[in-house]
Amino acid sequence: MSWFQKLLPPKIQRKDSNGAKKAMPEGLWSKCPTCVAVLYHADLEKNLEVCPKCGHHHRINARSRLDVLLDPEGRHEIGEEVKPVDTLKFKDSKRYADRLVEARTGSGESDALVVMQGSVKSVPLVVAAFEFKFMGGSMGSVVGERFVRGINTCLEHKLPFVCISASGGARMQEGLLSLMQMAKTSAALTKLADARLPFISVLTDPTMGGVSASFAMLGDVIIAEPGALIGFAGPRVIEQTVRETLPDGFQRAEFLLEHGAIDMIVDRREMRDRLANLLTQMLGLPAAV
Amino acid sequence: MKTTFLDFEQPIAELEGKIEELRFVQEDSAVDISEEIARLQKKSASLTKDIYSKLTSWQISQVARHPQRPYTLDYLQAIFTDFEELHGDRAYADDPAIVSGIARFNGRSVMVIGHQKGRDTKEKIYRNFGMPRPEGYRKALRMMKLAEKFAMPVLTFIDTPGAYPGIGAEERGQSEAIARNLFEMSKLRVPVICSVIGEGGSGGALAIGIGDVVQMLQYSTYSVISPEGCASILWKSADKASEAAETLGITTPRLKALGLIDKVVNEPLGGAHRNHDAMMLAMKKILQDSLRELQDKSPDDLLKTRYQRLMNYGKFKETAS
DSSP states (O other): OOOHHHOOGGGGGGTTTTOOOOOOOOTSSEEEETTTEEHHHHHHHHHHOOOOTTTOOOOOOOHHHHHHHHSSSOOOSSTTEEEEEEETTSSSSSBBBHHHHHHHHSSHHHHEEEEEEEETTEEEEEEEOTTTTTGGGGOOOHHHHHHHHHHHHHHHHOEEEEEEEEEBHHHHHHHHHHHHHHHHHHHHHHHHHHTTEEEEEEEEEEEEEHTTTTTTGGEEEEETTOOOOOSSSOOOHHHHOOOSSOOEEEEEHHHHHTTTTTTTEEOOOGHHHHHHHHHHHHOOOOOOO | OOOOGOOOHHHHHHHHHHHHHHHHHHHHOOOOOHHHHHHHHHHHHHHHHHHHHHHHHHHHHHHHHTTSOOOOOHHHHHEEEEEEEEOSSSSSSTTTTTTEEEEEEEEEEEEEEEEEOOHHHHHHHHHHHGGGOHHHHHHHHHHHOOOOOOOHHHHHEEEEESSSSHHHHHTTTTTHHHHHHHHHTTTOOEEEEEEEEEEEHHHHHHHTTTSSEEEEEEOEESSOOOOHHHHHHTSOOOHHHHHHHHHHHHHHHHHOOOOOOOSEEOOOOGGGGHHHHHHHHHHHHHHHHHHHHHHSOOOHHHHHHHHHHHHHOEEEOOOOO
């Protein structure tokens, strides 16, 4: 026992004689990267992973996102039966097949896009949400196919489509197959446009590369979350190419709004109301309650 | 034009050097050594054939970037007539990394759009190494709409390291420019034939690469990311580019097997850069064939088939979940 502990009154002395620290449960607290406030996890969760002190939008997983956005009743998942395969037998330091297994255990999803039919404040629709924890939300064949199946459901039932992006871009491990998903998803959107069904694209942190250079930028209305990084090339690649320091706030949602690339920035806590408002007006429906 | 030899072509370079020397000797020599020269030339050809029959993916990407490879304007000059270059996106600027305009192909008017690289340093900089900015893609889109209006088939030539990653390009919406082209090309009501003639660099290539026929030259490449880029991300070292090239599957045989491209155009012995004339002839023939296949189809039929092809891209399995 150290001299300090001996000084303490018995009431607050450690009970365990071997002096081992009592284990603190992990992940109860986290630090906001913007304002450095220490946040209690349950509070953060209640606030939809938005920092209550400074409004920083933390990343949120696809299912929680859909859960807070959609009405609780009448949900139905689309395209979950579509699963990834390692066609190229791709191998870098790790095999793609192994990365897929890891990603599945790490995220609880079978690929990086979850598509759900349901309603937002009673407006029926289909929502697709990216799971960033699954290989950086990268787009491969499964993401492309689930996206298209979501749109096909919209066409069949005359529903609007909302996609919430969070992705580093195309999935290298699927080679050119992943690049072609840009073509596939963008082409599917032409059908939605022909049917005059709204497509709202919601860009969250980050939306880059092949995802940003395809359907994400094709929304009838494009919404971004505050502070989200959005762009074609990554900031490091640009810095290496132009050999200049990038301006403050470069490729952030506010920068895109200023340059006319997106329609609006919406706080996650207001997203449900704002989407319902936009959709009801675009579809010629009375205001949602 | 003196041929530039790539690393793996050094044995050919040595042989060609010897032939040059002998030729020089022959001019003022009493002995006839033309037989010897012919023998060496034959040997050089078979050596070239040998080396080119077993190129690795990384070597093929070197050939695809060969500084003497024919570029879009070379094809335009050789197999088209009455070319009128049209400039600008009507909004911001003209991007010299993409050339476009109306020309006749076998007498028929077509719209030609292609990436353009430069030959010497000055032109390379002017053409931005064939890396378009948003205004380049918007110019391309303007041309496609023009082609649609006047019922001209669109022929695109793809040869770019990728879309330019710059500050201005991001400010002016590089992503949106590419995305818009993908959207519009998939419903353009005229035949679209896309030929990859060199580097098919990712989104920057795809932005003029959606059509009814996608054809690639034998030693061209088409990839989601450059082998160097992939190596530096996944291996944390650009030295692994050769391995990355292999595993990414960027060459014609692998892409054909995946059903991502329709046709492969054979190149002259030792690559397109060794014999521009032969390459032009082969390109002219394949364009003729592809155009003929499409010319009798109604716009609705074209779009239906094009859409179906796009929807078929992808490999996955379906399981009961």
